[in-house]
Amino acid sequence: xxxxxxxxxxxxxxxxxxxxxxxxxxxxxxxxxxxxxxxxxxxxxxxxxxxxxxxxxxxxxxxxxxxxxxxxxxxxxxxxxxxxxxxxxxxxxxxxxxxxxxxxxxxxxxxxxxxxxxxxxxxxxxxxxxxxxxxxxxxxxxxxxxxxxxxxxxxxxxxxxxxxxxxxxxxxxxxxxxxxxxxxxxxxxxxxxxxxxxxxxxxxxxxxxxxxxxxxxxxxxxxxxxxxxxxxxxxxxxxxxxxxxxxxxxxxxxxxxxxxxxxxxxxxxxxxxxxxxxxxxxxxxxxxxxxxxxxxxxxxxxxxxxxxxxxxxxxxxxxxxxxxxxxxxxxxxxxxxxxxxxxxxxxxxxxxxxxxxxxxxxxxxxxxxxxxxxxxxxxxxxxxxxxxxxxxxxx
Numbered sequence: 001x002x003x004x005x006x007x008x009x010x011x012x013x014x015x016x017x018x019x020x021x022x023x024x025x026x027x028x029x030x031x032x033x034x035x036x037x038x039x040x041x042x043x044x045x046x047x048x049x050x051x052x053x054x055x056x057x058x059x060x061x062x063x064x065x066x067x068x069x070x071x072x073x074x075x076x077x078x079x080x081x082x083x084x085x086x087x088x089x090x091x092x093x094x095x096x097x098x099x100x101x102x103x104x105x106x107x108x109x110x111x112x113x114x115x116x117x118x119x120x121x122x123x124x125x126x127x128x129x130x131x132x133x134x135x136x137x138x139x140x141x142x143x144x145x146x147x148x149x150x151x152x153x154x155x156x157x158x159x160x161x162x163x164x165x166x167x168x169x170x171x172x173x174x175x176x177x178x179x180x181x182x183x184x185x186x187x188x189x190x191x192x193x194x195x196x197x198x199x200x201x202x203x204x205x206x207x208x209x210x211x212x213x214x215x216x217x218x219x220x221x222x223x224x225x226x227x228x229x230x231x232x233x234x235x236x237x238x239x240x241x242x243x244x245x246x247x248x249x250x251x252x253x254x255x256x257x258x259x260x261x262x263x264x265x266x267x268x269x270x271x272x273x274x275x276x277x278x279x280x281x282x283x284x285x286x287x288x289x290x291x292x293x294x295x296x297x298x299x300x301x302x303x304x305x306x307x308x309x310x311x312x313x314x315x316x317x318x319x320x321x322x323x324x325x326x327x328x329x330x331x332x333x334x335x336x337x338x339x340x341x342x343x344x345x346x347x348x349x350x351x352x353x354x355x356x357x358x359x360x361x362x363x364x365x366x367x368x369x370x371x372x373x374x375x376x377x378x379x380x381x382x383x384x385x386x387x388x389x390x391x392x393x394x395x
Contacts, residue, residue: 007077015080022137029263029302036257037305039130040064041110041179048117049253050307057307068183075170075177081129082170088159089166099166106178111217113175116225121252123224127175131255138258147273150282151258185210228252228279237394239286241269242293242320243301243310251280254308260284260300266291269300286322288376288392293322295348295375318349323374323392325367331389334363343378343390352378365390
């Protein structure tokens, strides 16, 4: 077997394993996190942002150490996205299309991501190819929502781009590939100084050129992070999955991989599809239309590869505030002199009680702000139609 055949066999095997993990053949949140967690770029950006190392980040850092020793090892032997793009590129060459010869846009993406991550908001992290590949399975959980198909549309667009410009994604635009070019530069320079010539001289960029790109890219990333965080300080709050970090960091650190959406057994996590919220576009939000955040479930926090959702335990969950329930007596059935106790019966945290109101001269539901964590059980089960009388609002 030739080296090329062995490489194709390994990459095809990795692709098959990734598909099995991401699509609903297994029900293990940790396995879901493995595919996007393999990205060294995501691991470094997450580490800069959350300032702590989780198991998922550790996996990416270990692979990052390996790619620093062997140029583009990850691209050539592991990356499932790269194999798909190579297949499109082969088709493009057979059709007579030529590759793009100039441009190193991926390096700009890398420095912008890292510069923004140093200030707690890693811009463009969603461009990571493993995050995009993970997002291909989101329609399995939300097949009838257009936002769920965004990753599929983007991925197909990249495939067509590689047909008309073979290898353009991997060689010119991919931030993960560019990150490997940058990380191999230092050990190659050290070896050249020690008069051990590297086998691959391509990553040996000019020191001045790389330094200029790094300086400008890091500066642009830091400036972008500052602008986004200022924008979010005045922006509206959304209902995020339990364990979500502060909103000013969440929309940047979330890679839009869709792991939380697929791991949720209640199917209440959806992608934010408001085009006006461009910073938070496609980030996960909670919708309590048919179900609620189960009191015995923390799967989404275990599936998150970046730390945008901090890991929590079942014992910690009652103290994790998702939102706060609010009652509108103009919509409540009790306000129409009808009997109802659905919200109290369904509340898993005993946060609702009925109190007689002298002002309204009727029983009214009262929410205990200490006991209520905003799980949405009351909203999901409220029988009022067409609008729910009790809803969970962001804190």
